[in-house]
Amino acid sequence: MLEAHHLLQEEKLESLGMARKPKLHYFNGRGRMESIRWLLAAAGVEFEEELFETREEFEKRIQEGILMYEQVPMVEIDGMNLVETGAILRYLAAKYDLYGRNLQEQAWIDMYVEGLKDLSDMIMFFPLSLPGEKKMNLEYILERATTRFFPVYEKALRDHEQDFLVGDQLSWADTQLLEVILMAEECKPSVLAGFPLLQEFKARISYIPTIRKFLQPGSQRKPPLDEGSIETVKNIFKFERGMFLKNMGTIVAEY
Ligand SMILES: N[C@@H](CCC(=O)N[C@@H](CS)C(=O)NCC(=O)O)C(=O)O
CATH class of the missing domain: 3.40.30.10 (Glutaredoxin)
Known part of the structure; x- marks a missing residue:
C-alpha cells in the first residue's frame, strides 16, 4: 500500500x-x-x-x-x-530504453550481458586472488577473454553489420561490452589486438556524448581497486580468506 x-x-x-x-x-x-x-x-x-x-x-x-x-x-x-x-x-x-525493442532483442541482450558478466566477475574478483595464485588467475582470465568471450562479440558485430550489438540502437549489451573491454585492457593493454571490429566498436561507443562524458576525469566512474581500497573492501564485507577461480570460469569465493 x-x-x-x-x-x-x-x-x-x-x-x-x-x-x-x-x-x-x-x-x-x-x-x-x-x-x-x-x-x-x-x-x-x-x-x-x-x-x-x-x-x-x-x-x-x-x-x-x-x-x-x-x-x-x-x-x-x-x-x-x-x-x-x-x-x-x-x-x-x-x-531508459536500453533493453531492445521487443522480447527477441531483449533475449539477445540478456545472452550478451550474462556472458559479459561471467568475464567481468572474474576481472572484478581478480584483485582478491591469493598472492600465490595471481599470475595463474591473470593468465586464465586473459585466455578466457580472448578465446571464449571476445570472439563471440567480434563475430556478432561482423554478422549483425550494425553499429550496435543488438538491433539498430544503443543497448545495455553495448554499455556492458565497452565496460568489460576497458576492464580487460587494464589487465593487458593489447588484449584487443586480434579483434579489429571490437577496436572499432570501442572507439565508436566511447564517442557517444553521454559515454564520452562518463569516460572523462571527474565523472562518477570509479578507478580500479588499489592495495588500499582492497583492504577497505575486505574490512567492510569481511572477506577473510581469499578467492580462487574454478575451472570453467565460475568464481568461487571462500570467506
Ligand atoms: N546477488 C547479489 C550479491 C550482492 C553482494 O554479494 N554484495 C556484497 C557487496 S558487493 C555484499 O553486500 N556483501 C555483504 C554480505 O553479503 O554480507 C547481487 O548481485 O546484488
Missing part, C-alpha cells in the same frame, strides 16, 4: 519533470555497482551516491532495514529500495 502510494507520487513528480535523482548506495569503488553507473551514465541520467567507507556505515544501513538481503548494491529509485544487481540493471535498462 505504502509502496504503491510512493510509486504514484514518483510518477506524478516524473510527469512534471521533477523526478528525484536515483540514489546509489555502495562502497566507494567499482564492484557490482559499476555496471549500474555505466547504464545510468549512458542513458544520460544524473544520479546521487551514498558511498560508505567503513563496516560501521554499512551496518548502519543494514540496521535501518533498507537492504533486503543485507547486501549492496542498492538503488533508491521510483519509491523503491531496489537490490540485486541483475534486477537493478534490468529495471534501469527497461526504464
